Amino acid sequence: MGTLLLLIMLIFEIAFAIYCMATKLNHKKLKNWVRVAVFIAFVMLLLSSVIDWNFSWVILTIVLFIFAVMGMSSLLYNKRNRQYKTSSIIWKTIVTILVLSIACAPAIVFPQYKSPKVTGTYQVATATYTYNDKNRMEEFTDKGDNRFVNVEFWYPKNTDKSYPLLVFSHGANGIKTSNTSTYTELASHGYVVVSLDHPYHSFYTVSVNGAKVFIDKGFNSEVSNSNKEGIYTNEEVYGLIQKWMKLRTDDMNFVIDTIRSKTKSDNDPLYQAIDIEKIGVFGHSMGGAASVSLGGERKDVQAVVNIDAPFFSELVYKKEIDDFVARREDYTTPLLNIYSDDVWKQLDSNSIYIANKPDNIHFKNAYTVHFQGAKHLSLTDLPLFSPILANMLQGGKADIDKYYAIETENELILNFFDFELKGIGHFTPKETY
Structure with a gap:
């Protein structure tokens, strides 16, 4: 228009x-x-x-x-x-x-666009909160402040039931609303979805009091340089990965623990609508890597969706060969991997995706699908919200139809969580979409 x-x-x-x-x-x-x-x-x-x-x-x-x-x-x-x-x-x-x-x-x-279809029967409400972590100091500033995390919920409106909790983590430079169509579709089918901003990892985040925090220049530089040859050694990259994953999983653990506590002590109808015994986590890019990591750590996480991310938590750096190898431990939490062309073409290389290889026997029960013609951001709402920005950030226009990509992805994620958390139907995805 x-x-x-x-x-x-x-x-x-x-x-x-x-x-x-x-x-x-x-x-x-x-x-x-x-x-x-x-x-x-x-x-x-x-x-x-x-x-x-x-x-x-x-x-x-x-x-x-x-x-x-x-x-x-x-x-x-x-x-x-x-x-x-x-x-x-x-x-x-x-x-x-x-x-x-x-x-x-x-x-x-930022053109106007039609929203992806919502197929569930529940009306969807939203709510935003700022959680302050009294047990962690903010490492990105020297003000002595506690770490805070801004969260937004999508949940069924006006119901007296309880629903599984799904926790989403955005990618590097992302924001918590990056996959709003996915959250809305899930909530319309009876899930409480909470998406969090990782302050200083997100492009920007706004607290409930209006305070804004933008991405940390140092972190942004680390991510950019880690993808370039000759800037960091493999050992340094491994150190950065561990640092990034710790901050993100600490944020996600804090959010889940806060919600778990509030379901017992807070009369807010939102928290009372959460079945805290059924938890799934999912994320895009670095958020997907953090979700895989959390799924391997927490026993109360029962299903994980990894959207276009390496298994950072499953990498081991071997100094004697100056390279990464995959951990030799079985990953037992149900896992769905959704890959674009950008990641799919790297799965056979000996890179940070070495643990993602389809023949990794320690992930033999994981589901893996490939969206042919998709680019990295095709698996978010950005190509709908701003096609120009998406094309600039991912190096060109994706071949896949943007509505087909996000709506098919949303359907797959819904069916996976339905099967793993609610015991509904069967989950038999195709290998390629």
Whole structure:
């Protein structure tokens, strides 16, 4: 919609400029009426829900309002036309095009889109909280503050039953709402989903009091450089992996333990709707790695979904060969792996994905599926929310249809948790989608 509106306005501006130059007149009165009409038409599109109002339309709304006010002022006060000058027409057209392009940019980068389908029968409610961990100090600052974790819940609304708890961890530079369509689909089928921001690992996070924290530059640099040749040794990469996993699993443990405590002591209907004896964890990228790690550590975690992540917790660094090897211990928690092309093509290499190899006998009971044509971010909502950003971050457009990818992924995750946590049906996924 943003691209279409910009195109229409640019065509008008250019056509009007050509008309003025052809007639050697400014036609200011006509242009003022058009400015007012354009703003009224834009408001009508908003009121009729043709345009879904969100933050991306704010700048354009302000610009069109200012243009309309200026036009109406000129019409009311009957300001005389200035003497026609071709150079003036050209420069005003260029400036107007530039202003409109900037105003439309947010709507182009973050276009409106239809939400993936929700197939469950429960209405879904949300709630946000900030949990403060009195047992941990924040390592990213020197203020002596305790570590905090912001969480958001998606859960069935207005019911008197209890539902399994699912805990989600986002990827590096991600945010807790990265897979909102997944949480909504799961909650609509009778799950309480809690997604957490890992402060200083997430792109940004906002506490319930409005305080904002952005990604730590040091962490961002570590992640970026760990994917480049010659920056870190394998031993240094292994040390970074352990540090990242400890922070994330500590956050997830803290959230689960906090929720477990609140189900016993807090009368909030949300906590009373949680069946704390049925817990699943899942995550994307680094969050998937943390989920696999947590699933191997906690006995109360009964199912794990790993979305496009290496098994960091299953790596061992061997100094004598200066390389990684896979741990030789069975992973017994039910596990579903969902891989894009970006990860799938690395599974046969001796890299940080060595433990993920399909022939790893210690994961013989794990389910593994490949989304052919998908890129790393195809398994999040970002290609829907901002196709331009997704393509930039993942190095191009994915071949797979973005709605097919996320809706099929959501269906697989739902069926897996239904089978493992609720004992519903059978889970027999295809190897390739």
